[in-house]
Amino acid sequence: MQTLIESRDSVNNWMERYGVRFGVYKNGIFNEQIFPFDSIPRTISHKDWQMLEAGLIQRVKALNAFLWDIYHEKNIIKDGVVPEEFVYASKGYMPECESVDPTCKVYSHISGIDLVEGKDGNWFILEDNLRIPSGASYPLIAREITRKVSPTTFIDNSVADNRGYADILKDMMDNMNGGRGINVILTPGRYNSAFFEHSYLAEKTGAVLAFPGDMMVEDDIVYYTGLYKEKVRVGAIYRRVSDEYMDPMAFEASSLLGVPNLFQAYKKGTVAVINGFGNGVADDKGIYYFVPKMVKYYLNEEPILHNAPTYLPYYKEDYDYILANISKLVIKDVSEAGGYGVVFGRDLTPEKLEELKNLIVEQPRRWIAQEVIDFKDLEILEGETKVWRKADLRAFVVTGGRSEDGTPAVKVWKSGLTRFSRNPNSFVVNSSQGGGFKDTWVMNK
Amino acid sequence: MKIFLYSYESKAGFSRPVTAHSFLLRAVPFDDEVQTLMESSVEITSGPCRLSTSTDVWGSEIVYGHISDPHDSFSYVSKGKIIVREGRRREENPSPVYLLPSQSAAYDASMAELLRDGSAEQSAMEMALAVKEKMAYVPCSTGTTTTALQAYSQSCGVCQDFSHILIALCRHKGIPARYVCGFYEGEGETHAWVEIWDSGQWIGIDPTAGRMCDDRYIAIGRGRDAADCPVNRGLFTGIVTQSTETVVKVNEIKEDGKDNI
Numbered sequence: 001m002q003t004l005i006e007s008r009d010s011v012n013n014w015m016e017r018y019g020v021r022f023g024v025y026k027n028g029i030f031n032e033q034i035f036p037f038d039s040i041p042r043t044i045s046h047k048d049w050q051m052l053e054a055g056l057i058q059r060v061k062a063l064n065a066f067l068w069d070i071y072h073e074k075n076i077i078k079d080g081v082v083p084e085e086f087v088y089a090s091k092g093y094m095p096e097c098e099s100v101d102p103t104c105k106v107y108s109h110i111s112g113i114d115l116v117e118g119k120d121g122n123w124f125i126l127e128d129n130l131r132i133p134s135g136a137s138y139p140l141i142a143r144e145i146t147r148k149v150s151p152t153t154f155i156d157n158s159v160a161d162n163r164g165y166a167d168i169l170k171d172m173m174d175n176m177n178g179g180r181g182i183n184v185i186l187t188p189g190r191y192n193s194a195f196f197e198h199s200y201l202a203e204k205t206g207a208v209l210a211f212p213g214d215m216m217v218e219d220d221i222v223y224y225t226g227l228y229k230e231k232v233r234v235g236a237i238y239r240r241v242s243d244e245y246m247d248p249m250a251f252e253a254s255s256l257l258g259v260p261n262l263f264q265a266y267k268k269g270t271v272a273v274i275n276g277f278g279n280g281v282a283d284d285k286g287i288y289y290f291v292p293k294m295v296k297y298y299l300n301e302e303p304i305l306h307n308a309p310t311y312l313p314y315y316k317e318d319y320d321y322i323l324a325n326i327s328k329l330v331i332k333d334v335s336e337a338g339g340y341g342v343v344f345g346r347d348l349t350p351e352k353l354e355e356l357k358n359l360i361v362e363q364p365r366r367w368i369a370q371e372v373i374d375f376k377d378l379e380i381l382e383g384e385t386k387v388w389r390k391a392d393l394r395a396f397v398v399t400g401g402r403s404e405d406g407t408p409a410v411k412v413w414k415s416g417l418t419r420f421s422r423n424p425n426s427f428v429v430n431s432s433q434g435g436g437f438k439d440t441w442v443m444n445k
Numbered sequence: 446m447k448i449f450l451y452s453y454e455s456k457a458g459f460s461r462p463v464t465a466h467s468f469l470l471r472a473v474p475f476d477d478e479v480q481t482l483m484e485s486s487v488e489i490t491s492g493p494c495r496l497s498t499s500t501d502v503w504g505s506e507i508v509y510g511h512i513s514d515p516h517d518s519f520s521y522v523s524k525g526k527i528i529v530r531e532g533r534r535r536e537e538n539p540s541p542v543y544l545l546p547s548q549s550a551a552y553d554a555s556m557a558e559l560l561r562d563g564s565a566e567q568s569a570m571e572m573a574l575a576v577k578e579k580m581a582y583v584p585c586s587t588g589t590t591t592t593a594l595q596a597y598s599q600s601c602g603v604c605q606d607f608s609h610i611l612i613a614l615c616r617h618k619g620i621p622a623r624y625v626c627g628f629y630e631g632e633g634e635t636h637a638w639v640e641i642w643d644s645g646q647w648i649g650i651d652p653t654a655g656r657m658c659d660d661r662y663i664a665i666g667r668g669r670d671a672a673d674c675p676v677n678r679g680l681f682t683g684i685v686t687q688s689t690e691t692v693v694k695v696n697e698i699k700e701d702g703k704d705n706i
Contacts, residue, residue, distance in 0.1 A: 084541055088540075095542050095669075098540075099502075219495055220497050248678070248680050249469040249678050250469075250501075260469075260511070261469060261497075264469075264497065268499070
C-alpha cells in the first residue's frame, strides 16, 4: 500500500503523457485540465458490493421499464404512481419518442448511478445519469497505469479486476448492433470535455471514432463515410452528443454535431443508438423521487438501494416541511445540471433564504429538497499529508449485452469513479468544480 | 366541401455547388376525416435523389433524403388533388403537451389584456379577434424563430406570430392548442393557423383573418408551434449565398375535374 501511495506522482505523470484530460469551459474559454488522481484507493467490501450490485441492477431495470412505459402505454401515470405533470413538464421528456421502439426495448444502455456512503455505512443514491454519463475511462486508465507503476499491489490485495469494462461495453454494442454494421462512437469533437474518454473507449472497444460529418443517412440506413468516403453501414452508435444536437432535421436545426435524419432511421429500427433518445425524463431530479416507487411498480420488489430522504414541494406535506426546515436542507433546482443549481440552506444568509423560499412558493415544481447526508469522508493526500474529504461514487451499469435467455443482460462494472472535493468544506464533488478522483477497489473477499 | 388541385413549388439556387445536402420536407396534406387526398406526389425536380417517407409524432407526413454529389440548385414540387370538408378532427385524449408552453408559444403576463372568458370555443374565437385587433399584419416584420412575446411586444407580425400568440393565450386558459401550417385557397405562400381542442374535437381558428377555418384551408403540418412543422429543413456543406422562391397554388375544381377558374 505504501508504494502505491508513493506512486501518486508517477501515475499523474503517466496520465499527463497519455493525455488523460478533461476540458472545462469557464467564461466561454476552453481549458484542459488533468483530472488529479489520488493514489489512496477507495475500497468497497465484498459484502457491500453484493448489495450494491443487486440494488443497481434492480434500479436500472426499473428505470428502463419506466422509459418504455412513458413512451408507450403510460400505465404508471394512469395508475396514479407518478403525476402527469412531472412527466410532460420535464425538460427531458421528448414527445418525438412517443411509440418509438428502441432495439430490445433498452433506453439506458450505460447508466451512471451516483451514490454516497453515509457515516453509518448505509449507501444512498444521489442521482441517476441516463443520458451520456462520463467518467469510466479515468479509473480504467488509472488502474492500468498503477499496475505498471506498482505491479505487486494487485497481487497482494484481492481486488476485482476492472479491466473488463471495454469487453462489457463491446458485448453490449455488438448485441444491440445485431450484426447490421459497424459500431461507432460519435464524439462532438476535440473540444468536448470528455474527448479523451471518447477516443480511449473507441480504441478499447474496437469501435470507430466518428466525428460530426462522418455519417449520413440514406434510405433510412446510417452509413459511416469518414475515412475513404466509402459507405459502410452502421449498426450501433454509442453517441456522446446530447439528444437535441443529434439530428438537425428533427431537433435543434443549427446543430452541426449530429447526423441529419438519424432520428428517422432510429424510428424505423435500423440502428441502435446508445443511449437511446428521451432518457432525460427518467433522470430528471424531480423524477428521482419516484424511482423507488418504480422498482415496486414494475418489478414488484422492495428497493434494495435507497434515495437520500427527499421532499417534493409539489406535495403539501413536503412543501410545509421544506419551508419550515429549509436551513438544514439541500435545495436542488431540477431544471439545471452539473452541480451549479445545488444550494445548502445552512450556507445562506437569512435574506437569501427568504429569497429561495419565495422561489419555491412561486414555482414548487422546479425544486426538490433533501436532507444533508453525513457522508463518510475518504482519506486523500494533500501534498504529503493525509486529509479527509467528501467523496461520492459513480457506478456504471451496462444494459443490453448478450444473455442466455435472450433478454438484455444488466451488468455492473466492478469498479467505478470515486470523486472527491478539493475544498474541505465542500460537499460538491462534481469534477467541473475542481475535485479529483481515486481508483475504486471492489474486494473479492 | 370543396375539391382542389394544389401545388407547392420551391426552387433554391446556390451561388456555388454544395455537397452533403440533407433535407426534410413537410409538404403533403393530411389524409384524414376532414381532408381526403385523391392524388399526391412529391418530386425533387433539380436532379436524381432517393426519397424516404414517414410520419412525424404530430401526424405530419415527412419526405426526406440526402444528395451527396455537388449541385447548385435544389427544387421540388409537391402536388395533388384533395377533397376538403368543413368537419372537425376528432380526438379523445389530446397529448398534455398541447397545454404546456412551448418555446415560441409561451404566455407572458404582459399579454393578459387579450385574455377572454367563456367556453373553450367561444373564448378562443374572441381571443383570436383580440389578437387580430391588437396586431398589425406586416410581412417580413418577424423571422422563423420569433417568439409570441417578441411579436406581441412589437404589435406586428405575420400569420405565424398571430398563431403563436393565440396558442399561448389558449394554453394559459387551459385550452389545448396546436399550430397548423398549410395552404389557403388561391395563389401565394403557405399559411398558418391554430387548432384548439374542445369536447373531443379540434376546431380550426385563423387569428390572422379573425375567423373559423372552413373548407378553404388545407392542413399539411402541425405541432406545438412553428418549430415542430417547418415545410423545409436542410443542411449542406458549402459557403454560398442562397436564393429561394416558393409558389403555392390551390385552385378549386368542379367534380367533373374541370378547372373552376
